[in-house]
Amino acid sequence: MKRSHNIYKSFYFAIMGLLVALKEERNLKIQLGIFFLLLTIGFILRFEPFEWTIVLLSSSIVIVSEMINSVIERIMDYINPEFDDRIKTIKDMSASFVLIACLFSIIIFLILILNRFAPYIFGLNSCFNNHFKDFKLT
Numbered sequence: 001m002k003r004s005h006n007i008y009k010s011f012y013f014a015i016m017g018l019l020v021a022l023k024e025e026r027n028l029k030i031q032l033g034i035f036f037l038l039l040t041i042g043f044i045l046r047f048e049p050f051e052w053t054i055v056l057l058s059s060s061i062v063i064v065s066e067m068i069n070s071v072i073e074r075i076m077d078y079i080n081p082e083f084d085d086r087i088k089t090i091k092d093m094s095a096s097f098v099l100i101a102c103l104f105s106i107i108i109f110l111i112l113i114l115n116r117f118a119p120y121i122f123g124l125n126s127c128f129n130n131h132f133k134d135f136k137l138t
């Protein structure tokens with residue numbers, strides 16, 4: 001097998017892989033759409049650096065888990081395109097990566113939004129502002 005050790009070529013191949021995934025994976029497109037929606041909400045609400053960090057971290061986990069899931073599905077289809085109970089288990093478990101990442105990301109985003117509006121809704125001080133005030137960069 002021909003191998004490339006050139007860092008630019010490795011980067012190029014990785015970008016090509018990402019483009020193929022974006023073209024062929026419907027769920028990845030949906031997740032990227034949601035990611036851009038979250039970015040828009042972040043700009044509208046003027047997120048703090050620590051809020052951006054949390055949103056970017058949780059979004060990257062969702063996107064990477066979706067890509068790992070897609071890769072596992074393709075490997076399984078390549079190994080055995082026929083129905084097989086073991087492949088079913090592997091694919092279902094692989095799909096659960098994405099489910100877990102999405103569920104926790106939704107909870108994380110809800111906490112960020114609630115934290116923003118807690119003072120208006122409940123008349124409380126923002127719990128994050130109290131706990132994370134030392135981490136604020138601005």
Ligand SMILES: Nc1ncnc2c1ncn2[C@@H]1O[C@H](COP(=O)(O)OP(=O)(O)OP(=O)(O)O)[C@@H](O)[C@H]1O
Pocket residue numbers: 027069070073080081082083084085087088091092095
């Ligand atoms: N070869 C197979 N043998 C047994 N079950 C399978 C097989 N292929 C798919 N399945 C079942 O169908 C489900 C969906 O698998 P598929 O490969 O079609 O993924 P998909 O519809 O592209 O999923 P996703 O939306 O996560 O990309 C799997 O989780 C599994 O339960």
